[in-house]
Structures are given as C-alpha cells and as structure tokens.
Amino acid sequence: xxxxxxxxxxxxxxxxxxxxxxxxxxxxxxxxxxxxxxxxxxxxxxxxxxxxxxxxxxxxxxxxxxxxxxxxxxxxxxxxxxxxxxxxxxxxxxxxxxxxxxxxxxxxxxxxxxxxxxxxxxxxxxxxxxxxxxxxxxxxxxxxxxxxxxxxxxxxxxxxxxxxxxx
Amino acid sequence: xxxxxxxxxxxxxxxxxxxxxxxxxxxxxxxxxxxxxxxxxxxxxxxxxxxxxxxxxxxxxxxxxxxxxxxxxxxxxxxxxxxxxxxxxxxxxxxxxxxxxxxxxxxxxxxxxxxxxxxxxxxxxxxxxxxxxxxxxxxxxxxxxxxxxxxxxxxxxxxxxxxxxxxxxxxxxxxxxxxxxxxxxxx
Numbered sequence: 196x197x198x199x200x201x202x203x204x205x206x207x208x209x210x211x212x213x214x215x216x217x218x219x220x221x222x223x224x225x226x227x228x229x230x231x232x233x234x235x236x237x238x239x240x241x242x243x244x245x246x247x248x249x250x251x252x253x254x255x256x257x258x259x260x261x262x263x264x265x266x267x268x269x270x271x272x273x274x275x276x277x278x279x280x281x282x283x284x285x286x287x288x289x290x291x292x293x294x295x296x297x298x299x300x301x302x303x304x305x306x307x308x309x310x311x312x313x314x315x316x317x318x319x320x321x322x323x324x325x326x327x328x329x330x331x332x333x334x335x336x337x338x339x340x341x342x343x344x345x346x347x348x349x350x351x352x353x354x355x356x357x358x359x360x361x362x
Numbered sequence: 363x364x365x366x367x368x369x370x371x372x373x374x375x376x377x378x379x380x381x382x383x384x385x386x387x388x389x390x391x392x393x394x395x396x397x398x399x400x401x402x403x404x405x406x407x408x409x410x411x412x413x414x415x416x417x418x419x420x421x422x423x424x425x426x427x428x429x430x431x432x433x434x435x436x437x438x439x440x441x442x443x444x445x446x447x448x449x450x451x452x453x454x455x456x457x458x459x460x461x462x463x464x465x466x467x468x469x470x471x472x473x474x475x476x477x478x479x480x481x482x483x484x485x486x487x488x489x490x491x492x493x494x495x496x497x498x499x500x501x502x503x504x505x506x507x508x509x510x511x512x513x514x515x516x517x518x519x520x521x522x523x524x525x526x527x528x529x530x531x532x533x534x535x536x537x538x539x540x541x542x543x544x545x546x547x548x549x
Contacts, residue, residue, distance in 0.1 A: 231417075232421060233420050233421055236520075244444055244524075247523075248525045248536060251442075252525055252535060255487055261534070288486065292486045
C-alpha cells in the first residue's frame with residue numbers, strides 16, 4: 196500500500212512539474228511584446244522630416260514665398276502681405292498641412308516657432324483639435340524632436356520645433 | 363493453497379501491469395497536449411517574425427526610395443533631402459509603363475522595391491487640379507505597385523513627409539510619400 200502511494204505521489208509530482216513548466220512558458224510567450232520596428236522608425240523620423248519639408252514649401256497665395264521666408268518676415272518687420280500678414284498666412288498654411296497629416300494620423304504633437312525663446316506665432320497643439328492628443332513636451336514622453344534654426348541676421352535666430360508625444 | 367497463491371500473484375501482476383499502462387497513457391496524453399500547445403505558440407512566434415520582417419522590408423524600401431537619385435531634387439548637382447522632383451517621378455513612372463523598356467526596368471527595380479506599393483499624394487496646396495479626384499480625395503501618384511499575389515496582406519503604410527518640387531515652375535508643394543509592403547500570411 197505504501198509503495199502504491201509512493202508511486203502515485205511520484206506521478207503527481209511529475210504532472211505538477213510539467214504544469215509549472217507550462218505556466219512559465221505561457222507567461223513568457225504572452226508577455227513578449229510584439230515588434231514595433233516600423234512604428235518606432237516612423238515616429239522617430241516624423242518630427243525631423245516634417246520640419247525639413249515644411250520650411251522648403253512655397254505658398255502660391257503669397258507670391259510663392261517659402262515658409263522659411265515667411266518665418267523670417269514674421270520674426271522681423273512683417274512687411275509681406277498676402278494680403279494677410281506673413282504671421283497669419285504662416286499659421287494658416289501650417290494648420291492646413293497638419294490637418295492633412297498629423298491630425299489625420301492621430302499624432303500627438305506640439306509645434307512652436309520661437310525667437311530668443313519668445314513665441315512669434317501661437318504654438319499649435321494637437322490638443323486644440325482633440326483633447327486626448329494634447330502634447331506637453333516638458334512632462335510627456337516624446338520622440339526625437341524635429342527642429343531647425345532659421346537665421347534672421349542680425350536679429351538673431353528663430354527656432355522651428357516639432358515635438359511628437361508618445362500617446 | 364498453491365493455486366490460491368498463484369491466483370493472488372497473477373492478480374497482483376495484472377494490477378501492476380494496469381498501473382504501468384495508466385502511467386504511460388497519462389504521459390502520452392500530456393505529451394500530446396504539450397505538442398499541440400507548443401505547435402500553436404511556435405506558429406504565433408513565426409507569424410510575429412514574419413510581421414517584423416515585413417516591417418523591416420517597409421523601412422528598407424522607404425530608405426531606398428528616399429535616397430534614390432532617380433527621384434531626388436537637385437540644384438547645381440547638390441541633392442536635397444526629403445524632396446521629390448515631380449518631373450523625375452513622372453519620367454520614372456513612364457519607364458515602368460514603357461512598351462520598350464518596361465520589362466527590363468521592372469526586373470531591375472524589383473530587387474529594390476519588391477512586393478510593394480509606392481506612391482505620393484499632395485497635401486498642400488490642397489485641391490489643385492490634378493491633385494484631387496471627383497470626390498475630393500487626394501490623387502495617388504503611383505510609382506510602383508507590385509501586388510502580384512492575391513493571398514498577400516499588406517503591412518502598415520509607412521508615411522514620409524516630402525517636398526514636391528516642380529522645376530518648371532519652381533514651386534514646392536507639401537506631400538506624403540507612402541510605402542506599403544505586401545506579405546503572405548501564415549494560416
């Protein structure tokens with residue numbers, strides 16, 4: 196009788212060991228995060244690519260001045276008239292572009308144009324269109340920002356910056 | 363007496379034999395379920411690897427297209443980043459559609475583009491003639507669409523903001539370059 200009991204115990208231990216091994220294997224497999232290679236690449240490059248492309252484009256409604264030229268004018272004397280001022284035209288164009296791209300892709304972002312740390316244009320936040328996508332670069336986790344300086348010599352430098360928040 | 367002892371030994375042997383068979387059966391059942399489970403998790407693992415490969419292929423194609431001199435803008439032979447010359451794009455596209463050079467071009471570039479779709483749309487200025495269809499949707503300017511197998515599914519689309527330069531008018535529009543890579547799913 197004792198021998199039988201010992202044999203059954205042995206069998207039970209084997210079943211227990213196999214079950215525990217199963218549980219560990221399942222736990223390891225289920226908690227493994229899926230690969231996000233493309234997503235990481237996309238968001239890592241997005242800020243830089245957006246800013247690079249944005250500064251180069253020309254505005255047909257404003258005598259084909261480039262965005263970079265409008266930024267320079269907005270930061271200095273605001274002499275360009277489209278007929279709207281360069282600052283107003285700048286904001287319109289950038290909002291139109293973001294509407295068709297970052298807003299459409301549900302990206303959380305914060306866009307600023309600053310001269311000597313002062314905004315020359317009201318910052319554009321994704322939260323203005325959708326509260327859930329509001330971006331605070333100082334408190335939220337962000338991807339690599341896209342930023343470029345625009346020289347307005349001898350008045351200093353303007354920094355165009357796009358922060359993408361991870362949400 | 364001897365017969366009784368022999369009978370008792372025989373019964374014990376039968377019980378022992380039954381025990382052994384039961385252990386073997388239980389073991390086989392456990393191994394069987396283990397193999398089924400292991401097979402399904404391996405399948406998940408292979409599918410995940412395939413998804414990762416498709417994503418890597420998409421990134422590779424994006425980098426390839428972004429750096430192609432066949433599409434880049436250039437001023438005084440200096441290439442510009444994130445810029446597509448739309449006249450070059452149109453010529454490149456016509457090359458694939460050409461009766462004379464089409465086959466050769468397709469065979470040459472399939473090593474770079476693979477089973478993918480590459481196209482751009484113009485975001486700004488919006489609504490220009492030729493850039494929107496009758497329903498107001500942006501027109502897709504397709505360079506390459508090699509979706510040869512209907513049993514394939516696509517990866518997520520990669521989107522890259524680009525400048526669309528028209529060297530004739532010297533105007534620069536804002537566009538998005540899309541790359542979609544197709545792959546066969548494992549069922």
